[in-house]
Amino acid sequence: MIPRHLLLRGLAAALALGAVAPLTLAQPAKPIRLVVPFPAGGATDLFARTLSQKMGEKLGTTIVIDNKPGAGGSLGSDLVARAPADGLTLLLATTSTHSIGPALGGKLPYDTVRDFTPIAHVGNAPSIMLVPNDSPAKTVKEWIEYAKKNPNQLNYASSGNGTIVQLTAELFKAQAGLQVTHVPYKGTALAIPDLISGQVQVMFDSLPTGMPHVRDGRLRALGVTTLKRSPLAPDLPPVADTLPGFESNTWFGLYGPRDLPAEVVARVNTAANQALNDAEVRAKLTTLGIEPVNSTPQQFSKMVAADLAKWKQIIVERKIVNE
Incomplete structure (x- = not known):
């Protein structure tokens, strides 16, 4: 007969394993798809390709770039908004998709706040x-x-x-x-x-x-x-x-679909920040005219909200339309 204390120890270990099993990105069985909502060869695409290799190494998997251009970035963004919240489909968003797009007041097939989970602010141009x-x-x-x-x-x-x-x-x-x-x-x-x-x-x-x-x-x-x-x-x-407070950046950031588990968000955020601290990655981004940024999901969300408010005010006051 197995001693009672050994049975209890085994049960505790099993429960501990069960507690971490749902973390999709612990050892992902499939590659992660990083959707770039703009054409190949552009700044967003080149950023994604620079970041993805080192970030994939940190996550222990391959990150595949999937270019889905069209409608000012909303086609690719919508694809991610509708994806399963399993951490295997991510979006490299920009100022155009999540600050300017919604501020222009056009009909988007998603809500940029409700339908996405912010993960990391990764760069400014x-x-x-x-x-x-x-x-x-x-x-x-x-x-x-x-x-x-x-x-x-x-x-x-x-x-x-x-x-x-x-x-x-x-x-x-x-x-x-x-x-x-x-x-x-x-x-x-x-x-x-x-x-x-x-x-x-x-x-x-x-x-x-x-x-x-x-x-x-x-x-x-x-x-x-x-x-x-x-x-x-x-x-x-x-x-x-000359004009105190004047600032304008094209930002880049990682999002997942809504309701992405907090553990997955934390893991991807950590991998992104580690990749951005790599000397080779930083050097490549510099040649692209992009400043790497380290952030928490909360900092990223706060930054986007402020950026959206700024551009919405300008769009309304100056009567700007996307013709």
């Missing part, structure tokens, strides 16, 4: 304020003075209505009290030639696409849209030095 090389302004302060002397005579370029590029410029106009006309393009790449030639007088472009033209001497950068100097462009002063 700041923009830079670009002007033609022959612009009379050499600083942000000088450009504001220049625009105030020429109300409704200057133009700013954007990558289209309702984009982060337009909203950043409108935030700038609102805080500086400027009257500058919006000229939308189908992407900033198409706007660059007109900015170089002076047909438009300013644009807030991403660091990776804007800085090559600055280094080549075709454009002048006046400032960066972070609150403090960015390690990605340490020589550029923040626009916030």
